[in-house]
Amino acid sequence: MSEAEFRNLPAPIPARVEADRKTVERGFWQKIRRFAGQIPFAEDAVAAFYCTRDPKTPWRVRAILLAALAYFVMPFDLIPDFIAGLGFTDDAAVLALAIRTVSFHITAEHRRRAREALLRPDPSGDGTER
Numbered sequence: 001m002s003e004a005e006f007r008n009l010p011a012p013i014p015a016r017v018e019a020d021r022k023t024v025e026r027g028f029w030q031k032i033r034r035f036a037g038q039i040p041f042a043e044d045a046v047a048a049f050y051c052t053r054d055p056k057t058p059w060r061v062r063a064i065l066l067a068a069l070a071y072f073v074m075p076f077d078l079i080p081d082f083i084a085g086l087g088f089t090d091d092a093a094v095l096a097l098a099i100r101t102v103s104f105h106i107t108a109e110h111r112r113r114a115r116e117a118l119l120r121p122d123p124s125g126d127g128t129e130r
Helices: 003-007 014-038 042-053 059-073 089-105 108-119
Strands: none
Touching: 014 042, 014 059, 042 059, 042 089, 042 108, 059 089
């Protein structure tokens, strides 16, 4: 998607963005710790997470990524995560679409931080449960 097409997307609803942010804040690292070895898109998910935390990331980009990450975190979605081989297919599709839409804002620094986080025993880096 081009920058011009991106700017023509409808404006996110602030209350929805805040709800998604809270969902991600509560469950993202827990889900990554639990399933990182089982999902091939873990690095993309963590890079997207770091992009949402970057103060230089535009609000609309954060909204799109938070919506996709909230879908990933939610225990009940189109295809339940516990179904072997298929459980994360819908999560991967939603996240891939979001990342493709805003890829020009996910930087090499976000990706570097994601790779480093996934190498740590506690990828959240602070030792706390989230």
